[in-house]
Amino acid sequence: MTVKRIIPCLDTRDGRVVKGVNFEGVQDLADPIELAQYYNESGADELVFYDITASQEGRALFAEALNRVLAVVKLPLTVGGAINTTDDFRRVIDWGASKVSVNSGAIANPDLIDEAARRYGSGRVVLSMDVKRFDGGFRLFSKGGRIDTGRDAVEWACEAQDRGAGELVVNSIDTDGVRNGFDLDLLAAVAGRVTIPIIASGGAGKMEHFAELFEEIPVIDAGLAASIFHTKEVNITALKKYLSEQGIPVRL
Numbered sequence: 001m002t003v004k005r006i007i008p009c010l011d012t013r014d015g016r017v018v019k020g021v022n023f024e025g026v027q028d029l030a031d032p033i034e035l036a037q038y039y040n041e042s043g044a045d046e047l048v049f050y051d052i053t054a055s056q057e058g059r060a061l062f063a064e065a066l067n068r069v070l071a072v073v074k075l076p077l078t079v080g081g082a083i084n085t086t087d088d089f090r091r092v093i094d095w096g097a098s099k100v101s102v103n104s105g106a107i108a109n110p111d112l113i114d115e116a117a118r119r120y121g122s123g124r125v126v127l128s129m130d131v132k133r134f135d136g137g138f139r140l141f142s143k144g145g146r147i148d149t150g151r152d153a154v155e156w157a158c159e160a161q162d163r164g165a166g167e168l169v170v171n172s173i174d175t176d177g178v179r180n181g182f183d184l185d186l187l188a189a190v191a192g193r194v195t196i197p198i199i200a201s202g203g204a205g206k207m208e209h210f211a212e213l214f215e216e217i218p219v220i221d222a223g224l225a226a227s228i229f230h231t232k233e234v235n236i237t238a239l240k241k242y243l244s245e246q247g248i249p250v251r252l
Contacts, residue, residue, distance in 0.1 A: 003249045004214050005045040005222035006236055007199060008229040010035060012051055012081075015065035019177065019227040030230055032065055036073040039229075043237040045251060047073055048169075048224065050101070050128075051081025063095075070096040078126055084108070089116045093124065101126040101169060104142040107149055107156075110163060117164025127165040129153055131186055132173040138186055145173050154189050161194045168194065169224065172202035177227070179205025182213045187220060197221035204228060207242045214248045 010017050010032050017030040032049070039047050049069055066079060079092045080101030089100045100120075106112050106127060116125045130145040131138050131153040138153040157168055170190050172183035182203045191198055200213055204225040213223055228234045240250040 001214070001218050001249055002221065003251060004220075004243065005199075006043070006210070006239060006250065007046045007048055007222050007224045008035070008039050008042075008044050008236070009048040009050065009201070009224050009226045010069070011226055012049065012065055017230065019230070032069050033072060035230055036069045039236075040072070040074045042229075042235070043240055043252075044075055044229075045222070046076045046078065046098075048078045048101070049080070066092075067095060080126070080128055085112070086115050086119055089120055089124075093120060099124050099126050099167070101128045103128040103130065104144075106160065107140070107142045107151075110159065113160055113163040113165050117166070122164045122166035125165050126167045126169060127157070127160040128169040128171060129157060130171045130173055133186075138189060141173060145171075145176075153186075154193055157190050158193050161196050165196065167197045167199065167221075169199045169201055175203030176201075178203055179228070181205065181209045182223070184213070184216050187213070188217050191217055191219050199224050201225075204234075207234060207239050210239060211243060211246045211248060214243070215246070 012032055017032050017035055049066060076098040078099040078101050079097040083100055083102040084105035092100050113125060130141045132141055140149045140151040140153040140156050141147060142149050170187055172186050175183045180203060182200050187200050198220050199222040200220050201224040210223045213220055229236060240252055243250050244252060
């Protein structure tokens with residue numbers, strides 16, 4: 001079993017960290033700068049910054065908040081939100097992001113994955129997928145989980161890998177914010193078809209859910225969560241100690 005990563009996620013809107021349930025009912029939660037500074041010392045392996053309404057609102061990523069985070073964060077940072085062109089990739093990388101996450105922009109123009117991988121390397125290209133159960137399968141959504149693309153999510157994951165994506169973030173709309181555990185069926189379906197690293201997102205509510213994730217699907221590379229880390233209901237250092245005691249390899 002490879003060393004597992006624990007990744008907090010800053011979902012931002014109008015420069016503030018927010019959180020909802022099933023991608024709805026989004027409420028203000030915290031200042032992203034304060035949380036970035038907290039995660040520098042918390043034992044997190046990486047940090048993700050999403051501008052969650054940029055694509056839906058048809059605007060550029062909220063640069064002011066991102067640059068304030070980049071100025072203080074010491075962790076590898078993945079950035080997403082209104083990434084529609086290779087110039088968007090370049091701009092975010094030039095600002096200091098380690099990796100760039102693309103979602104709706106790649107759905108609209110799949111060639112963007114190929115172009116970004118050629119220009120910046122697959123290791124910097126992260127495909128984020130917002131997925132919901134539909135008619136016995138898994139359907140891909142865009143624009144922050146608002147638009148049903150009609151596409152099969154697992155097939156999209158395979159296509160993204162073939163085009164050069166170096167990592168997947170699999171976001172379950174069904175389990176988002178519910179705190180009953182990760183969507184293991186969805187994650188197993190994706191993991192059974194791709195070989196690139198997968199970050200599981202959506203549903204974590206307690207330490208045991210991370211252990212269940214890594215034990216049930218050992219090929220999953222990382223667990224991502226937001227509010228349970230932001231509110232300090234789950235301490236990342238304590239979580240890693242717990243996982244290590246369960247025989248799950250983590251960086252302590």
